[in-house]
Amino acid sequence: MKTPTTIVNYVHDWLRDKILSGDYPPGTRLNESLIAREHNISRIPVREALVRLRESGLVMKHDRRGMFVIELTPDDIQRINSVRIILEAEALRLCRANMTKKQAAKLKDLMEKMENWDGKSEIDAAEIDIEFHRTIWSAAGNPVLYNTLNSLSTALFAHAALQHASTEAITWQLSHHRTLLDVALGNASISPEEAVVNHLKVYYKDPEKYCSQAKK
Secondary structure (H helix, E strand, O other): OOOOOOHHHHHHHHHHHHHHHOOOOOOOEEOHHHHHHHHOOOHHHHHHHHHHHHHOOOEEEEOOOEEEEOOOOHHHHHHHHHHHHHHHHHHHHHHHHHOOHHHHHHHHHHHHHHHOOOOOOHHHHHHHHHHHHHHHHHHOOOHHHHHHHHHHHHHHHHHHHHHHHOOOOOOOOOOOOHHHHHHHOOOOOOOHHHHHHHHHOOOOOOOOOOOHHHHO
């Protein structure tokens, strides 16, 4: 690990490595006081590092209990995905309507990188995956829609990356985004909802369980 420039960076990187290596598995409580004592520092930089990890989705806060390594139940995942189907389909429609040449070029470039992925870490794969989705959300031109999707998906992507990283037989798949790109560019015959559902089914069982798409 490179020498950190600040104490916060150091604690952030140390905790991130512990989480990604499996030393702190999903559901582990991250105690500010214990971490501070272990590094002989105050609790302030530890708290700031935990906030940053929460923003990246690796840590979640439980009221009155503290910070924990992200852990989602199957129902949590289905509920997130059910909302995501509706919102991401809307983002695809708006993206298609508002698409610029620059945005189209960026999406195509990301698509090429994903289809030629060189097998780096699961977290690296997750990051380029969510960058592709964020580019679509951003192109939709609605900051509220973007922020809502980003909030819903950050924890989901982090959880999935940790699950994949802990299972050597499973690798993060990036080659199933082509249909989403075709919909965004107006080159697909299926609906945005169908495209999102099919996309999510690559990883998740019944992602549409809690939304209207399950009844069709």
